[in-house]
Amino acid sequence: MSSDFERELRDAREALPLPDESSTQRARHRAIGSLRRKRRRTRALVVVGAMLVSAVALGVTAGSLNAPSVTAAREPAVLGFVPEPGWFALQSPPPAIEGQQTVAVAANVPFAADDVEDGLVEPSGLPYSTLLTLPPDGIVIVSTMSPLSLPHVAPVPSTPDYPSIELPLRLRDALPVLRWGAQVRPDQPMAQYHLRGHLRGYNVDVIAYFGTPRPSAALMRQAQRQLSGFVVRSEGVDARSRPAAITAPVEPLAVIDRTFACNTVLLGGLSQVEVRAHAGDRRSGQWVKLPYAGVSTGGNAGRLDTSVPPGSALAWITAGPPAPSTNVDDEYDSFSVHSGGTLGRNTELCRPSTARVQLSRAGLRGGVVPVEARAVDCDAPRRVLIRLRATALGSAALRERGRIFVATGTPLSRAELAVRTPNGKLLVYAAVDQSGRSRQYTAPRGCVREP
Amino acid sequence: MRRRPDTELVVLAREGSAEAAGALFDRYWALAWRTTYAVTADRGLADDAGQEAFVKAFAALGRFDEAQPFAPWLKRIAINAAVDSLRRSRRLEVVSDDESAFHTWALGESAEDDLRRWAVADAVAALGTGKRVVVVLHYWLDLPLEEIAGVLGLPIGTVASRLARAKDELRTVLEEDRVV
Numbered sequence: 296m297s298s299d300f301e302r303e304l305r306d307a308r309e310a311l312p313l314p315d316e317s318s319t320q321r322a323r324h325r326a327i328g329s330l331r332r333k334r335r336r337t338r339a340l341v342v343v344g345a346m347l348v349s350a351v352a353l354g355v356t357a358g359s360l361n362a363p364s365v366t367a368a369r370e371p372a373v374l375g376f377v378p379e380p381g382w383f384a385l386q387s388p389p390p391a392i393e394g395q396q397t398v399a400v401a402a403n404v405p406f407a408a409d410d411v412e413d414g415l416v417e418p419s420g421l422p423y424s425t426l427l428t429l430p431p432d433g434i435v436i437v438s439t440m441s442p443l444s445l446p447h448v449a450p451v452p453s454t455p456d457y458p459s460i461e462l463p464l465r466l467r468d469a470l471p472v473l474r475w476g477a478q479v480r481p482d483q484p485m486a487q488y489h490l491r492g493h494l495r496g497y498n499v500d501v502i503a504y505f506g507t508p509r510p511s512a513a514l515m516r517q518a519q520r521q522l523s524g525f526v527v528r529s530e531g532v533d534a535r536s537r538p539a540a541i542t543a544p545v546e547p548l549a550v551i552d553r554t555f556a557c558n559t560v561l562l563g564g565l566s567q568v569e570v571r572a573h574a575g576d577r578r579s580g581q582w583v584k585l586p587y588a589g590v591s592t593g594g595n596a597g598r599l600d601t602s603v604p605p606g607s608a609l610a611w612i613t614a615g616p617p618a619p620s621t622n623v624d625d626e627y628d629s630f631s632v633h634s635g636g637t638l639g640r641n642t643e644l645c646r647p648s649t650a651r652v653q654l655s656r657a658g659l660r661g662g663v664v665p666v667e668a669r670a671v672d673c674d675a676p677r678r679v680l681i682r683l684r685a686t687a688l689g690s691a692a693l694r695e696r697g698r699i700f701v702a703t704g705t706p707l708s709r710a711e712l713a714v715r716t717p718n719g720k721l722l723v724y725a726a727v728d729q730s731g732r733s734r735q736y737t738a739p740r741g742c743v744r745e746p
Numbered sequence: 747m748r749r750r751p752d753t754e755l756v757v758l759a760r761e762g763s764a765e766a767a768g769a770l771f772d773r774y775w776a777l778a779w780r781t782t783y784a785v786t787a788d789r790g791l792a793d794d795a796g797q798e799a800f801v802k803a804f805a806a807l808g809r810f811d812e813a814q815p816f817a818p819w820l821k822r823i824a825i826n827a828a829v830d831s832l833r834r835s836r837r838l839e840v841v842s843d844d845e846s847a848f849h850t851w852a853l854g855e856s857a858e859d860d861l862r863r864w865a866v867a868d869a870v871a872a873l874g875t876g877k878r879v880v881v882v883l884h885y886w887l888d889l890p891l892e893e894i895a896g897v898l899g900l901p902i903g904t905v906a907s908r909l910a911r912a913k914d915e916l917r918t919v920l921e922e923d924r925v926v
Contacts, residue, residue: 300913300917300920301885304866304913306863306866307863307866307867307870307886308784308867308886310866310867311784311886312780313776313779314776314783318789318793319775321793322771322775322779322800323775325800326767326797326804327804330759330762330767649789
């Protein structure tokens with residue numbers, strides 16, 4: 296008995312998951328980079344040693360050889376990119392003084408070791424070494440955000456150079472010129488697009504660098520997808536109208552990425568999941584309905600508590616900041632985002648899992664959905680895997696809501712949801728964005744749209 | 747193409763070959779990561795600790811004895827990095843929500859064996875951190891009790907009794923669930 300039990304215990308290690316692709320790429324880049332840095336340091340030490348010998352010989356004090364060092368603090372930054380699959384993103388350290396610029400960069404190639412310092416973008420903010428070696432299909436996006444004014448400083452008058460812009464940023468609003476810049480790589484020119492605007496109290500400069508002088512449409516689309524992942528941590532406020540907001544503490548960006556194994560419930564002898572999604576509805580600057588996508592199973596008859604999702608809900612996502620009266624979903628399934636949460640899951644039917652679920656719409660059918668909820672039923676086995684991924688503009692902790700849910704009330708800038716069977720068949724992919732857009736894709740076979 | 751032996755890659759990486767270092771990384775990253783994940787039960791901590799293990803290993807290549815196999819040496823570095831990371835995260839009181847518990851589900855979960863392994867891994871996950879780490883180090887990472895005592899800085903008697911209590915707890919849970 297004991298040896299059998301111990302064998303079972305040992306065999307359970309086979310259930311350990313594998314690392315995901317993005318962490319593998321990050322670790323590879325850093326580990327190999329550390330080897331290069333070590334060699335450079337060794338060379339530098341030899342040089343410094345030689346200089347020290349010379350300096351002593353010349354009567355120079357060693358103190359003059361001290362170089363400044365940078366200590367990067369792990370504080371939240373103002374803005375950032377949520378990396379698309381295959382992309383890498385970095386941020387600058389938080390501003391050391393009020394009013395300092397914040398920089399965020401994203402690239403579809405690993406950053407050169409010289410451009411990264413303690414996991415943050417190198418202090419100049421320009422990933423120069425990465426740009427110098429950017430391949431023809433490479434893209435680097437550099438975004439700089441400067442506070443328009445500070446409470447104790449006279450407001451900087453806005454200019455037509457910085458028109459008001461909204462998220463998501465659009466590459467088509469950018470100009471293929473650099474007003475203050477020059478070709479970073481004159482011998483191998485790069486296409487450089489410059490987008491400027493006034494966003495939530497900040498002047499934003501975004502420059503997209505392409506490794507080729509004439510980027511293809513596919514490359515432009517790739518850049519646009521990443522540009523859509525540009526997020527601003529707080530509800531930005533123009534310092535001239537609400538000066539306190541600039542100095543007020545703001546929450547960090549957080550990424551929620553959870554996967555759950557959920558039991559499905561039989562209804563009429565069928566085991567199915569239902570995915571419902573709709574676009575956002577904004578009126579007079581306030582969301583009446585947030586863009587939303589949710590997965591449920593079984594029926595929701597006998598719903599008692601309409602402040603939280605129906606008991607049949609397995610998981611849901613939204614995007615955008617809800618007002619106290621903002622709802623999601625329609626009619627019988629509707630619930631208040633304020634009380635139900637911006638993202639959540641069922642604790643009775645779902646439990647955390649470390650299985651891998653790709654956030655992909657490959658092989659699925661669907662597209663953008665309208666403001667009216669669109670529901671699709673998909674045949675499913677007795678258990679499905681659901682992954683939720685979202686960028687929260689604040690704490691990402693999920694807390695109890697109602698009797699059987701955990702959810703966060705933090706507004707999300709963007710969220711995705713995917714459902715697959717244990718055997719790997721992708722059933723559903725949905726994505727919502729704070730711009731109000733919502734997309735829904737389902738498997739071409741075994742899924743039927745509800746009338 | 748010829749698969750280069752580890753020792754050859756180590757020698758080349760020691761001389762600064764990024765290609766050799768990359769080959770070593772590709773060969774052993776999964777091992778390092780699964781090791782750190784087994785100890786930390788947290789993807790974020792495992793990512794950082796796995797990465798740190800490789801950085802440390804590459805920095806210490808000069809001290810690596812080529813007569814010994816590379817994998818166990820790296821695994822040991824990964825275990826230390828993971829235990830350090832766990833200590834750091836607890837000391838810093840990193841806020842984690844109610845869902846940071848360690849659960850796993852093998853990719854081929856339709857098979858009966860996989861479901862049983864998942865249940866066992868789940869039960870291991872449900873142990874308290876102290877017991878879980880001892881079980882994982884002993885049964886999943888094959889460390890003898892003396893070495894576990896060294897890694898955790900605990901008397902060997904404490905490790906042995908913690909392991910015995912953990913096994914009792916696991917046996918009770920798994921028998922109740924009719925897994926074993």
